[in-house]
Amino acid sequence: MDTFIFHEYSRELVATGILGLLLIFLRIIAAKLVRSYAKSNQKLEHRTNLVIKYIHLFINILAIIAVILIWGVQTKDIIIALSSITTVVGVAMFAQWSILSNITSGVILFFSFPFKIGDTIKIHDKDFPIEAQIEDIGAFHVYLKTIDGEKIIYPNSLLLQKGISILNNYADQKEFTD
Structure with a gap:
């Protein structure tokens, strides 16, 4: 058999x-x-x-x-x-299109975007402009921290839709201001 x-x-x-x-x-x-x-x-x-x-x-x-x-x-x-x-x-x-959109954006950010963890960025949003340091980039969100210590969780898909400027590091700025 x-x-x-x-x-x-x-x-x-x-x-x-x-x-x-x-x-x-x-x-x-x-x-x-x-x-x-x-x-x-x-x-x-x-x-x-x-x-x-x-x-x-x-x-x-x-x-x-x-x-x-x-x-x-x-x-x-x-x-x-x-x-x-x-x-x-x-x-x-x-x-749940936003979940799929954020996952796809996370992969795009991994392979091609010019900023990385530790960079300070400015998000050009006319209603809610944000200037913060990138603490982590996850599958769905980017974790940001402002100079005031405010923690912001920002969706990956919005990072691809908004204009972004890469600024100096807050740590570098803090060394010169006392």
């Missing part, structure tokens, strides 16, 4: 094994590439780990789809299931 199952599904088993090895290889390569990018651009470790988790999630989703295809699920059935799932997730995310 066991040999019958192996002979009957040998192609699928071998393909699944190869896919598993490819999955491990891709996850390792992706992690190394992100870590080397982060190291060369002086990004923080916990933010690097967050981006790696996002990339691993994407790779895992692709691997699950590949396993489903390897084991013979019809493509039209996959498309129907994915469209149903996407519709439900889309409706749920439409209600």
